[in-house]
Amino acid sequence: MENAKSEPPQKHTLCGKDGEYCPIYGIKCGTNIEICPVYRTFRIIGRKWTLQILQEFFVNRGVRRFNEIQKSLKWITPRVISKRLREMEDEELIVRSVFPDKSPVRVEYSLTDKGKGLNGVIQTAKKWGWEWETVEVNRT
Numbered sequence: 001m002e003n004a005k006s007e008p009p010q011k012h013t014l015c016g017k018d019g020e021y022c023p024i025y026g027i028k029c030g031t032n033i034e035i036c037p038v039y040r041t042f043r044i045i046g047r048k049w050t051l052q053i054l055q056e057f058f059v060n061r062g063v064r065r066f067n068e069i070q071k072s073l074k075w076i077t078p079r080v081i082s083k084r085l086r087e088m089e090d091e092e093l094i095v096r097s098v099f100p101d102k103s104p105v106r107v108e109y110s111l112t113d114k115g116k117g118l119n120g121v122i123q124t125a126k127k128w129g130w131e132w133e134t135v136e137v138n139r140t
Helices: 037-045 052-057 067-070 078-090 113-132
Strands: 064-066 096-098 106-111
Touching: 037 052, 037 113, 052 064, 052 067, 052 078, 052 106, 052 113, 064 067, 067 078, 067 106, 078 096, 106 113
Parallel strands: none
Antiparallel strands: 064 106, 096 106
16 A cells, blocks of 8 residues: 655745745745745634634624534534534644533533634634625625
């Protein structure tokens, strides 16, 4: 069986001048894109359904139980919600708290300061979308 070769890391090339400092992203062109703060931010929040789950926390004061998220986001399967919550926990955007003193065991998820910091990013994106969106939508 062949060993799977990993692809070399993608390089930052947005400003097009290899080795020169990029004033937009704050890194040198030609370096591993994984260290680019913009890339890392969108890698996290760009996963399918992550924004919708985060929004659940923002509109509900930062604390949610799994069933509350599931009821509110009916179109997302429980398996996917669970996977996204684990990823968000791994990224330290949320904290999972288990309260075993009651039956059934109660589990709550709450935003960390890092997770709360994304609210500004999302609000800025929303403002940009309203200002520049070209598709006609009902904005009530």
